[in-house]
Structures are given as C-alpha cells and as structure tokens.
Amino acid sequence: MSDHDDKIAEVTATTDVNRIEAPITWKAYFMVAFAAFGGIYFGYDSGYINGVKGMPYFIHQQTGKPYPPPDPTDEEKAAFALEAWRDSLITSILSAGTFFGAIIAGDVADFIGRRMTIIVGCTIFMVGVILQTASAGLGLLVAGRLIAGFGVGFVSAIIILYMSECSPRKIRGAVVAGYQFAITIGLLLAACVDYATQNRMDTGSYRIPIAIQMLWALLLGGGIAFLPDSPRYFVKRGKLDQAAKSLSRLRGQPISSDFVQNELAEIVANHEYELQVVPQGSYWSSWANCFKGSLWKPSSNVRRTILGTSMQMMQQWTGVNFIFYFGTTFFNQLGTINNPFLISLITTLVNVCSTPISFWTIERFGRRPLLIWGALGMLICEFLVAIMGTVDGDNPATVRAMIAFICIYIFFFASTWGPGAWVVIGEIFPLPIRSRGVGLSTASNWLWNCIITVITPYLVNEDKAFLQAKVFFLWGALCTACFVYAYLLVPETKGLSLEQVDKMLEETTPRTSSRWVPHTTFAAELGMTEKGTLAPEIVQDVERKGSVV
Numbered sequence: 001m002s003d004h005d006d007k008i009a010e011v012t013a014t015t016d017v018n019r020i021e022a023p024i025t026w027k028a029y030f031m032v033a034f035a036a037f038g039g040i041y042f043g044y045d046s047g048y049i050n051g052v053k054g055m056p057y058f059i060h061q062q063t064g065k066p067y068p069p070p071d072p073t074d075e076e077k078a079a080f081a082l083e084a085w086r087d088s089l090i091t092s093i094l095s096a097g098t099f100f101g102a103i104i105a106g107d108v109a110d111f112i113g114r115r116m117t118i119i120v121g122c123t124i125f126m127v128g129v130i131l132q133t134a135s136a137g138l139g140l141l142v143a144g145r146l147i148a149g150f151g152v153g154f155v156s157a158i159i160i161l162y163m164s165e166c167s168p169r170k171i172r173g174a175v176v177a178g179y180q181f182a183i184t185i186g187l188l189l190a191a192c193v194d195y196a197t198q199n200r201m202d203t204g205s206y207r208i209p210i211a212i213q214m215l216w217a218l219l220l221g222g223g224i225a226f227l228p229d230s231p232r233y234f235v236k237r238g239k240l241d242q243a244a245k246s247l248s249r250l251r252g253q254p255i256s257s258d259f260v261q262n263e264l265a266e267i268v269a270n271h272e273y274e275l276q277v278v279p280q281g282s283y284w285s286s287w288a289n290c291f292k293g294s295l296w297k298p299s300s301n302v303r304r305t306i307l308g309t310s311m312q313m314m315q316q317w318t319g320v321n322f323i324f325y326f327g328t329t330f331f332n333q334l335g336t337i338n339n340p341f342l343i344s345l346i347t348t349l350v351n352v353c354s355t356p357i358s359f360w361t362i363e364r365f366g367r368r369p370l371l372i373w374g375a376l377g378m379l380i381c382e383f384l385v386a387i388m389g390t391v392d393g394d395n396p397a398t399v400r401a402m403i404a405f406i407c408i409y410i411f412f413f414a415s416t417w418g419p420g421a422w423v424v425i426g427e428i429f430p431l432p433i434r435s436r437g438v439g440l441s442t443a444s445n446w447l448w449n450c451i452i453t454v455i456t457p458y459l460v461n462e463d464k465a466f467l468q469a470k471v472f473f474l475w476g477a478l479c480t481a482c483f484v485y486a487y488l489l490v491p492e493t494k495g496l497s498l499e500q501v502d503k504m505l506e507e508t509t510p511r512t513s514s515r516w517v518p519h520t521t522f523a524a525e526l527g528m529t530e531k532g533t534l535a536p537e538i539v540q541d542v543e544r545k546g547s548v549v
Helices: 027-034 038-054 056-063 073-078 086-114 114-134 136-166 172-197 204-211 213-224 230-235 240-249 258-277 283-291 299-318 320-334 342-355 355-365 365-390 395-416 417-424 430-462 468-491 498-507 520-524 536-545
Strands: none
Touching: 027 136, 027 172, 027 213, 027 240, 038 086, 038 114, 038 136, 038 172, 038 204, 038 213, 038 230, 038 320, 038 342, 056 204, 086 114, 086 136, 086 230, 086 430, 114 136, 114 204, 114 213, 136 172, 136 213, 136 230, 136 430, 172 204, 172 342, 172 355, 172 417, 204 213, 230 240, 230 258, 230 430, 240 258, 240 283, 240 536, 258 395, 258 430, 258 498, 258 536, 283 299, 283 395, 283 430, 299 417, 299 468, 320 342, 320 395, 320 430, 320 468, 342 395, 355 365, 365 395, 365 417, 365 468, 395 417, 395 520, 417 430
C-alpha cells in the first residue's frame, strides 16, 4: 500500500481462487445482515393497505356509503366496499412510484454511493408517509403513496445491490434471503396492526397503520449511516484507497491483510476486464451498455438485463401478491369465512415462518433448483385451488381445503421464489452496469406489481368479472411459465464471488452452470508482477477511468 491518502501504489494479488476473500466473521455477517432490515418497511408498506381497504371507517370516509346494518346480508356486505377503480388506484399508485424510483436509483447510487442513496430513499419515504397520515380524502392519500413509492423504489433496488456487493460469497444468498424474510416480517406487522385498529370508528383506524412506517425508515436510514459503503462502488469511482478501507471494515481484517489485498485486486482486475469488453462512453452510451451483446450468449449484457428484468416479472407472475393485496376481499367473497382478516393474518404468518428455510437451502442446494421446484409446487397448489373452488366452492369443507392449499402455495413461494429472485438479480450483473441492471430489474418487479394491482380488482370484484376461485387458473398458468423459465434460463451462482459469476456466465450455459468451478483469477489473467502484485498499469487505469457513468 502507498503512504498517500488518495492513490494506491500496489495491490497484492493471488492466483489461488480460494484466497480471493477473507474468512467470515460475526462482525462482517451482522454488518451486511443489518441492511436486510430494509425489507421490513418495504413489506409493511406493501401489506398495510390490504387491511385498511377493508376497514369500515375508511370505506365510509372514501366513498360516503352508509354503514351496513348490524346483521347485514351478503348483498349488503358486498355493496359496502371500495369501487374497483378506487381500490385499484390506491393500491397501484405506490407501485407506479417505486417503478420510477428504482430506475432513478441506479444512477443516484453510482453518483453518491449505495449507502447515501438508501438514506435519501428513507427521507423521501418519510415525506410520503407524513402526507398519507395527514390525508382525509383520496387526493392526499394517493399523492403520499406516490411519493412514498419513490422512496421505496430507491431502497428496494439499492439494498439488494449493497448487500450483494458487500456480502461474503458463502453467505451472500442467505443474507439477501434475509431481505425477503424482513419483507415477510413487515407484512406480518402490517397485518397485526390492521387487525388491532380495524374496528376503530375514527381516523386512527387507518392513520395508526400508516404512521408506524416512519419508525422503520428512521431505523434503517439511521443505522446504515454507520456502515461502510460498498467497496465495489469505490472501485467503480476509481477510489481504491477508500475501497480498501471499506473492505477492511466489512471483512474484519487490517488493510494490509493478504485477504483484503487479494479481494481488492480481484475486484479491480475484473472491473478493468469488463471495461475492455464494453468500453466507457457518455452518460447515454453507458445506459446503452445494458443492452449490448448477443441474445444467444449468456454472458452478454443484454442477456443479463433480460434475465434480471424477466426474473422479477416472473416473481410477480406467481400471483402471491394477490393474496397479500386482495386476500381480505377474496376471502370475503368465499362467503363461508366469518373472519377474513384472521385468515389473511394466518397466510402472512405462513409466509414469515417459511422464508427462513431458504437461508439454508439457497446455499446448500443453490438458486436454480429452488426456483425450478418452487415453481412446480406452486403451480400444483394453484390449479388444485382453482379446481376445488370451481367445482364445489360453496361447501365449507372445500373452502377449508382451499385455504390449506393456499397456505402450502405460500410456503413454496416464501422458501423459493420469494428470496431466490432477489438473490439472482444481485449476482448476475458486471460492475460497470450493476447498479442500473439491479435498478431495472427492481423496476420490472414494481411495474408488474402495478399491472397486477390495477387489473386484479377487475378480475375479482363482484361488479366486474367476479372470477372468484377461477382466478387461480390464471396464476397456475403463469407459474407453469415460471417453471419452464427457471429450467431453461436461470444459471447457478452458489458459492461464487461476483467476479467469478462473470467468468462462469462466459464459459457455461444455464443448464450446465452448476458443474462449473473457478480455475483462475482475473488478477492472474490480466497481469501480475514478479512480486505478486497486480500490474501497476491496471491499478492506474482503473483509478484514471473512475467515473459515475
């Protein structure tokens, strides 16, 4: 290392593929695991609206409809609900905000850093929450959810990027799966708060669930301010001295440690290699880089961008958010359930309890098997629910069986596609386009989330298509597409560094990727000196090219 603060004279490198990362320490684990906390406010914000839309006071305030009598008929119950357009607007406007927030977040994260982008996202989110809490009508509520959506878009995209870039390779899948677990905790907390306030006949019924979100944003934004930024961000900006300091904190090793030096050398060499493959240019050409290369080559940028965006599209296609956004309404329509709020709480609890299984399975069996078998399990459950509800939907025993299979379906989602889709998008992009690739992928998730929340009321509401259980034929068909997609297109990235994933994608196809093992380092390929350091011209070139585009 140099004595200067702003430049690194030399970086010790290695040819040993097993020494490109320090051993895992508890300190390193907890530092990256804290970032997963961001999932709580993403999950809570997604989940609270499901219960609020079914609250009598909220329906009365938004629509002006009179309260139903003490023992209402089924027709009176059905009539006392939000109109399809209002239901659709309130739910989907958040997703519209997050779509644009996620796309913008990639550029912001390259400009001010991953950590600061998350803090900015939390601040924007809190502004939106204040507006929603103050609302007494549709206009301010919708405006608040749109602004909050921008904040959620920032955080949901960049948290994945931050965790993937900072996590040790052997636990990266488990750490990112922890983000999905935090989402389920958020959904559960939202369901519990909704359950507690549903019968209040004042503005507290909806204002309390909305205002509690402030706490999650304050905890995440305040806590992450004390963590180091991503070392790969600093390499991209050409600030190798700060990258070394960041790695030192994340790995719990001194800067002079061979482990820190070797990992830094591998990140620098890989970045230099990627810049040679797709040279830098203007701001717009850097965006165009996301779509360069051959569709038939798994390692091309365009193929990776399509994989990331379609992976998140497929996660929404599983239909799980139908249960979490419209579950209360759907269970009401079944007619034989006395307390649909309680059933929604149970399905959320199943989601929470099933997700931690993925912490172990995603590192033990890998990403690809989980996505293939998870899709198979979901499509079987969904077709069974659709068939039972269509053939014998008025039988209370059949309805109980349907709820049981919905819970099994949620188990399959929570332990496979829930965390798996987020893990994969954080791993497949090369550093020059990683922030934008993850941003585009996350935006795809929110775009399809928005599309589904817009059209679903028209599929299931009584004054529209009123498909009832038949809607599960649609989700089952889409899950069949997820199964085929995972088998043909998803590569195996388990146990590889982000730089090794680049090499694996160049040398394999998705169906042969699980057999690939690292055989060289980028430092060895691009050039090392006799002293065992990375060639100085590589270090100087990366520092010189350091850029936000």
